[in-house]
Structure formats: C-alpha cells, structure tokens
Amino acid sequence: MIKLYHYIHCPFCIRVRMAFGFLETKWESRPTHYHDEKTPLDLTGVKMLPIVQFEDGSAMNESLDIIKKIDHKDALKNKLLENPELKKEVEDLLDEFAGPVHNLCMPYWVWTKEFNQESREYFQSKKEKKRGPFHLLVQRRNEFFSELPPLFEKLQSRLEPFYRDKEMTILDIMVASHLWGLYVHPDFQFPIKIHEYLKRVQEQCQFDYHEDLWKTP
Numbered sequence: 001m002i003k004l005y006h007y008i009h010c011p012f013c014i015r016v017r018m019a020f021g022f023l024e025t026k027w028e029s030r031p032t033h034y035h036d037e038k039t040p041l042d043l044t045g046v047k048m049l050p051i052v053q054f055e056d057g058s059a060m061n062e063s064l065d066i067i068k069k070i071d072h073k074d075a076l077k078n079k080l081l082e083n084p085e086l087k088k089e090v091e092d093l094l095d096e097f098a099g100p101v102h103n104l105c106m107p108y109w110v111w112t113k114e115f116n117q118e119s120r121e122y123f124q125s126k127k128e129k130k131r132g133p134f135h136l137l138v139q140r141r142n143e144f145f146s147e148l149p150p151l152f153e154k155l156q157s158r159l160e161p162f163y164r165d166k167e168m169t170i171l172d173i174m175v176a177s178h179l180w181g182l183y184v185h186p187d188f189q190f191p192i193k194i195h196e197y198l199k200r201v202q203e204q205c206q207f208d209y210h211e212d213l214w215k216t217p
C-alpha cells in the first residue's frame with residue numbers, strides 16, 4: 001500500500017490526504033514528528049514532507065507532483081495548473097493568505113497532540129527565526145485576523161461553487177488545505193460561504209483532519 005509520511009498540520013501534506021480521499025486511494029498513514037530529520041532524509045534526501053513511498057520502495061516529495069502521479073485519470077483536473085494565469089492567480093491568493101494564516105496558526109498548532117516537547121522546540125525555534133517569538137504573534141492576533149476578510153471576499157467572488165468551476169478540482173484542494181489550519185482557533189468563524197465551501201471540499205474528499213492526530217507516535 002502507498003505510504004504517506006506527513007505532518008498533521010502541514011497544508012501541503014493535507015493536500016495529499018485530501019487527494020487520496022477524493023480519489024479513494026488506499027494509503028497507509030505515517031504521521032511524522034517535526035524534529036525527525038532521518039526519516040525524510042533517508043527517503044528523499046530532503047527534510048521536507050509530504051513524502052509518498054510506493055509499493056516498489058521508491059519515494060517522492062512535492063505535493064502537486066504526488067497528486068498528479070496518483071491521479072491517473074486526471075479526476076482533479078491537474079492540467080488546470082498548466083494554465084499560467086490561473087496557476088498564478090491561485091498561488092498569489094495562497095501567498096496572501098499565508099502570512100496571516102501561519103502567524104495565527106503556528107503558535108497554536110505546536111500545542112496540539114501532534115507535537116511532543118522535542119518536536120515543539122524544533123518547530124518553534126525554526127519558525128521563530130522567520131516570524132519572531134510566538135508569544136508576540138499571539139498578542140498581535142487581532143491584527144492578523146483583520147487581514148483575512150478582504151482575502152475571503154476575493155476567494156468568494158471566484159467560487160462557482162468550486163474555485164472557478166462547477167466541479168471540485170486540484171485548485172480547491174490547494175485553497176482548502178491552506179485555510180484548514182484556521183480551525184485550530186475555536187473562537188474563529190469563517191464567513192458562512194467560505195465555511196460552506198470548505199465543508200463541500202471536505203465532503204468530496206472524505207477528509208477527517210483529526211483522524212491521524214492520535215496516531216503520531
């Protein structure tokens with residue numbers, strides 16, 4: 001069976017989990033600790049997840065390449081990403097979301113069951129180098145939340161009801177996986193149309209974020 005090495009919170013890893021669900025591909029889950037450098041380095045030579053390992057032992061990374069490879073019939077319309085304008089439009093939107101979403105989520109993700117003390121310290125020290133101390137990010141959370149509404153409006157204007165499409169595509173996996181992390185905030189409410197959109201994607205992918213949470217060794 002195909003094995004997926006992944007971090008529970010990681011949006012790129014969630015992309016692959018969503019694709020497996022949508023494509024009804026059977027897979028073996030290998031939630032991996034963030035400080036575990038050996039596992040990814042042994043598999044691909046790079047400390048980066050997601051990684052899939054196929055039955056023949058070969059392994060690959062890069063979420064979009066993985067999805068393209070497992071989606072034999074192009075059910076997710078991966079070819080849409082060959083349209084440079086559309087690809088840029090989605091990637092630009094994800095880049096705009098990335099700042100506030102990661103500033104809001106990282107200080108909370110580290111306190112979920114996914115992390116132990118060692119992986120928490122590894123993650124925090126790595127991420128704080130770029131973003132500054134987590135406790136200061138938490139203090140600024142209202143500022144980060146206030147950056148989200150115009151981005152949600154932009155996204156909403158493109159939903160038909162999926163991302164510029166009547167059917168679910170790879171673009172919805174890219175968008176939904178990157179927004180999913182915000183559910184870590186119990187007091188945060190997505191605008192209803194965006195919440196409904198995320199639920200539509202979740203249903204199509206039979207996606208259960210918490211399914212693997214308690215499997216992290």
Ligand SMILES: N[C@@H](CCC(=O)N[C@@H](CS)C(=O)NCC(=O)O)C(=O)O
Pocket residue numbers: 007010011012047048049050061062063064126
């Ligand atoms: N372009 C890659 C990006 C994957 C990526 O950035 N993964 C992050 C986790 S979200 C990672 O493995 N980081 C390892 C580290 O920073 O130590 C993909 O689409 O798969």
